[in-house]
Amino acid sequence: MDNGKNGFHPTTLIRDFDRGKTSLLADGRTLREWTLVAREKEIEVAPGVTFPAWTYNGRIPGPTLRATEGERLRITLVNHSAHAHTIHFHGLHAAQVDGTAGIGLSLVQPGGQTVYEFDAEPFGLHLYHCHVTPLAHHIAKGLYGVFLIDPKEARPEADELVMVMNGFDTNFDRANELYAVNTIPFVYMSDPVRVTVGELVRIYLVNVLEYDLVNSFHVHGNFFDWYPTGTSMSPAEHTDTVMLCQGQRGILEITFPREGRFMFHAHQSEFAELGWMGFFEAGCG
Amino acid sequence: MDNGKNGFHPTTLIRDFDRGKTSLLADGRTLREWTLVAREKEIEVAPGVTFPAWTYNGRIPGPTLRATEGERLRITLVNHSAHAHTIHFHGLHAAQVDGTAGIGLSLVQPGGQTVYEFDAEPFGLHLYHCHVTPLAHHIAKGLYGVFLIDPKEARPEADELVMVMNGFDTNFDRANELYAVNTIPFVYMSDPVRVTVGELVRIYLVNVLEYDLVNSFHVHGNFFDWYPTGTSMSPAEHTDTVMLCQGQRGILEITFPREGRFMFHAHQSEFAELGWMGFFEAGCG
Amino acid sequence: MDNGKNGFHPTTLIRDFDRGKTSLLADGRTLREWTLVAREKEIEVAPGVTFPAWTYNGRIPGPTLRATEGERLRITLVNHSAHAHTIHFHGLHAAQVDGTAGIGLSLVQPGGQTVYEFDAEPFGLHLYHCHVTPLAHHIAKGLYGVFLIDPKEARPEADELVMVMNGFDTNFDRANELYAVNTIPFVYMSDPVRVTVGELVRIYLVNVLEYDLVNSFHVHGNFFDWYPTGTSMSPAEHTDTVMLCQGQRGILEITFPREGRFMFHAHQSEFAELGWMGFFEAGCG
Ligand SMILES: [Cu+2]
Ligand SMILES: [Cu+2]
Ligand SMILES: [Cu+2]
Ligand SMILES: [Cu+2]
Ligand SMILES: [Cu+2]
Ligand SMILES: [Cu+2]
Ligand code: NA
Ligand code: NA
Ligand code: NA
Ligand code: NA
Ligand code: NA
Ligand code: NA
Ligand SMILES: [Zn+2]
Ligand SMILES: [Zn+2]
Ligand SMILES: [Zn+2]
Ligand SMILES: [Zn+2]
Ligand SMILES: [Zn+2]
Ligand SMILES: [Zn+2]
Ligand SMILES: [Zn+2]
Ligand SMILES: [Zn+2]
Ligand SMILES: [Zn+2]
Numbered sequence: 001m002d003n004g005k006n007g008f009h010p011t012t013l014i015r016d017f018d019r020g021k022t023s024l025l026a027d028g029r030t031l032r033e034w035t036l037v038a039r040e041k042e043i044e045v046a047p048g049v050t051f052p053a054w055t056y057n058g059r060i061p062g063p064t065l066r067a068t069e070g071e072r073l074r075i076t077l078v079n080h081s082a083h084a085h086t087i088h089f090h091g092l093h094a095a096q097v098d099g100t101a102g103i104g105l106s107l108v109q110p111g112g113q114t115v116y117e118f119d120a121e122p123f124g125l126h127l128y129h130c131h132v133t134p135l136a137h138h139i140a141k142g143l144y145g146v147f148l149i150d151p152k153e154a155r156p157e158a159d160e161l162v163m164v165m166n167g168f169d170t171n172f173d174r175a176n177e178l179y180a181v182n183t184i185p186f187v188y189m190s191d192p193v194r195v196t197v198g199e200l201v202r203i204y205l206v207n208v209l210e211y212d213l214v215n216s217f218h219v220h221g222n223f224f225d226w227y228p229t230g231t232s233m234s235p236a237e238h239t240d241t242v243m244l245c246q247g248q249r250g251i252l253e254i255t256f257p258r259e260g261r262f263m264f265h266a267h268q269s270e271f272a273e274l275g276w277m278g279f280f281e282a283g284c285g
Numbered sequence: 286m287d288n289g290k291n292g293f294h295p296t297t298l299i300r301d302f303d304r305g306k307t308s309l310l311a312d313g314r315t316l317r318e319w320t321l322v323a324r325e326k327e328i329e330v331a332p333g334v335t336f337p338a339w340t341y342n343g344r345i346p347g348p349t350l351r352a353t354e355g356e357r358l359r360i361t362l363v364n365h366s367a368h369a370h371t372i373h374f375h376g377l378h379a380a381q382v383d384g385t386a387g388i389g390l391s392l393v394q395p396g397g398q399t400v401y402e403f404d405a406e407p408f409g410l411h412l413y414h415c416h417v418t419p420l421a422h423h424i425a426k427g428l429y430g431v432f433l434i435d436p437k438e439a440r441p442e443a444d445e446l447v448m449v450m451n452g453f454d455t456n457f458d459r460a461n462e463l464y465a466v467n468t469i470p471f472v473y474m475s476d477p478v479r480v481t482v483g484e485l486v487r488i489y490l491v492n493v494l495e496y497d498l499v500n501s502f503h504v505h506g507n508f509f510d511w512y513p514t515g516t517s518m519s520p521a522e523h524t525d526t527v528m529l530c531q532g533q534r535g536i537l538e539i540t541f542p543r544e545g546r547f548m549f550h551a552h553q554s555e556f557a558e559l560g561w562m563g564f565f566e567a568g569c570g
Numbered sequence: 571m572d573n574g575k576n577g578f579h580p581t582t583l584i585r586d587f588d589r590g591k592t593s594l595l596a597d598g599r600t601l602r603e604w605t606l607v608a609r610e611k612e613i614e615v616a617p618g619v620t621f622p623a624w625t626y627n628g629r630i631p632g633p634t635l636r637a638t639e640g641e642r643l644r645i646t647l648v649n650h651s652a653h654a655h656t657i658h659f660h661g662l663h664a665a666q667v668d669g670t671a672g673i674g675l676s677l678v679q680p681g682g683q684t685v686y687e688f689d690a691e692p693f694g695l696h697l698y699h700c701h702v703t704p705l706a707h708h709i710a711k712g713l714y715g716v717f718l719i720d721p722k723e724a725r726p727e728a729d730e731l732v733m734v735m736n737g738f739d740t741n742f743d744r745a746n747e748l749y750a751v752n753t754i755p756f757v758y759m760s761d762p763v764r765v766t767v768g769e770l771v772r773i774y775l776v777n778v779l780e781y782d783l784v785n786s787f788h789v790h791g792n793f794f795d796w797y798p799t800g801t802s803m804s805p806a807e808h809t810d811t812v813m814l815c816q817g818q819r820g821i822l823e824i825t826f827p828r829e830g831r832f833m834f835h836a837h838q839s840e841f842a843e844l845g846w847m848g849f850f851e852a853g854c855g
Contacts, residue, residue, distance in 0.1 A: 093506045095545025136554035213499050214783050221663045229524040239799040243815040245528040247552035260665025267817035269706035378791045380830025421839035498784050514809040530813040532837035
């Protein structure tokens with residue numbers, strides 16, 4: 001696995017929040033800006049297995065766009081790929097900037113660009129993805145990422161992680177051969193996610209898996225509070241296993257009381273055995 | 286697509302609530318009565334594609350039966366079809382009127398009829414369907430509908446919509462070729478669901494999809510409050526995506542803040558691309 | 571069906587809670603001990619259909635281990651089978667006793683044994699299963715059971731039932747031919763689960779089904795309160811249908827207001843028709 005050649009590494013990506021470039025608007029609000037470039041890119045998804053991906057900014061998942069509710073957001077999509085694409089955001093916005101083929105700004109043709117601008121609302125954990133038909137194809141190729149809107153009153157300080165549950169159909173039969181969190185199967189088995197005993201860990205969990213109807217997250221030896229869609233400050237459940245369909249997402253809050261290696265994985269054995277498993281390594285800070 | 290020949294149109298059906306015929310009982314309670322006729326009917330489910338359906342009252346989904354909690358309900362099933370059928374209601378009732386083959390009133394033979402009578406409880410969003418084996422076949426053929434029990438203290442005034450997520454196995458291989466909400470694939474793409482900016486919209490969402498393990502509802506650019514099973518007046522989640530298995534259902538409350546066309550669809554790309562997508566057209570009232 | 575030859579019967583197993591052997595620790599806490607023996611066993615899963623199962627204590631599901639939060643638990647696994655196994659518990663514990671191949675105590679080889687010891691926490695409904703690769707195989711062969719931790723302040727008195735949703739891949743093609751609750755298809759159709767009108771019934775429901783992405787529980791003519799994972803004393807939903815993926819579980823509380831036979835089953839018609847259906851027989855106490 002040459003993560004260097006891929007140009008991104010799950011071990012850094014998991015804590016990489018892209019807050020864009022900020023400036024002040026006349027009305028005193030913050031304007032936050034990002035540029036996303038859609039481009040084709042070969043990704044090595046397993047040793048010796050390359051996948052002809054479509055990416056935002058050369059990585060899968062795309063950058064984790066992070067804002068605070070009430071800010072003005074401006075995202076420029078530059079299309080350096082050979083196919084038309086869009087960015088469709090989950091969240092509140094005008095139809096004009098919905099990023100759906102045939103609506104408002106509609107398709108961004110190869111060589112073209114467009115600007116999506118809207119307010120950051122509601123607070124919570126969202127996602128973005130291309131919305132060009134065939135939908136399954138444009139998503140499964142890799143055009144997706146996390147869109148996180150913090151509440152104005154920030155959540156408590158924590159060690160924050162981004163986990164995007166995805167997979168790859170490497171032989172183009174509309175079924176996945178590889179499953180992962182953050183793209184590279186088993187990557188957190190050989191390079192565990194290091195966390196600190198007694199410290200609050202907050203996981204932003206998004207499911208974008210195409211072709212399979214559901215996905216799930218299970219952690220060993222520990223429990224978490226679960227905030228579906230991240231739109232409430234009160235947890236909905238205290239558990240060790242959650243199930244999500246594509247487009248669903250939520251926040252997990254977990255504090256590891258003990259040192260040691262704790263596995264996390266889909267509780268669909270097939271997904272786990274084809275790559276969607278990893279370790280937390282809880283240590284003393 | 287000849288919706289006229291089908292005898293029902295998703296654009297009217299979506300706001301069509303059947304409150305039956307009411308009278309007063311000796312104890313002062315309301316008696317609410319409906320007659321459902323089971324019959325075979327060819328339905329054009331896509332241009333040039335007819336499906337040999339089994340229907341209640343000639344439509345798929347069957348009539349949306351709407352009552353208020355505490356009322357006495359009397360539903361007569363008349364079987365004008367060539368196969369034995371029943372009506373099984375989700376909700377509270379005696380075993381005698383459960384509508385399950387082999388229990389109580391049991392099968393209604395071709396040419397026969399029977400009467401299901403019970404109290405309307407609990408308030409919430411329920412469903413009814415035939416419960417004759419093979420179950421998958423009697424459901425997938427079209428014998429299902431919505432059973433809505435309003436709480437005694439009515440929910441706030443709203444523009445109310447019924448959405449039944451279904452599909453059709455047009456080649457009888459126990460897998461669906463077509464997916465929809467309210468039977469006709471893509472119908473709300475060409476004829477969007479018109480809603481008013483700033484007005485509360487309440488969606489009664491029921492999943493009856495056979496053969497696929499789950500289904501889901503996602504709306505673009507807007508969020509909703511979600512009341513699973515509709516049995517509580519407090520929402521369980523604020524989100525833009527919910528997942529349901531067959532028999533699950535819930536109420537969505539959504540207010541569109543802006544004019545424009547907003548897509549809604551299953552977030553299973555396959556289902557969306559095979560028909561389960563539509564538009565809301567939000568306009569100024 | 572020779573349940574006697576199988577050595578366990580779903581009709582007794584459904585109310586069989588194994589509280590182990592208790593003693594007092596120096597610090598005044600209770601120590602609770604069990605021994606589980608892993609062994610191969612032919613199980614007759616349908617008339618004339620034997621399944622070469624792997625079992626804990628000769629039964630599927632394994633014993634329902636029941637403790638109270640805060641107790642010290644000690645479980646000895648003795649491996650009388652020809653393959654290496656473990657016991658992985660859902661719940662809080664040190665990595666050393668996680669029961670995952672490659673971690674801590676790791677594999678228990680044929681002829682070997684090991685001891686898992688940890689505190690009973692958190693209160694709620696959990697499960698245990700072998701965690702040796704291939705995972706799907708070790709689970710689907712039958713190595714799973716219920717792990718129930720009562721809260722210190724006991725739940726209200728009730729008639730308590732254990733229901734483990736499972737299935738069998740009798741031809742080893744990684745798909746199930748048979749589905750059930752508590753192993754034997756249709757067993758509660760011919761021998762209904764007897765409950766008392768007006769009495770609280772509490773069902774501990776766990777999904778371990780392998781190969782299918784989800785499972786569900788639906789009851790006819792009655793509603794229940796639903797406590798996901800059993801970690802809260804307040805219900806999350808009042809409904810008649812819940813969906814679970816493998817590893818998910820929850821508590822149902824239901825009071826039957828009327829005498830009679832009420833069906834319960836998966837609302838996936840295929841699962842129901844291949845065995846996952848039964849009856850409650852509600853009678854006057
Ligand atoms: Cu695209
Ligand atoms: Cu596990
Ligand atoms: Cu029927
Ligand atoms: Cu979408
Ligand atoms: Cu094993
Ligand atoms: Cu049913
Ligand atoms: Na594939
Ligand atoms: Na697969
Ligand atoms: Na088909
Ligand atoms: Na399909
Ligand atoms: Na099989
Ligand atoms: Na099957
Ligand atoms: Zn576990
Ligand atoms: Zn989406
Ligand atoms: Zn595991
Ligand atoms: Zn969307
Ligand atoms: Zn049903
Ligand atoms: Zn969409
Ligand atoms: Zn039912
Ligand atoms: Zn597990
Ligand atoms: Zn049923």
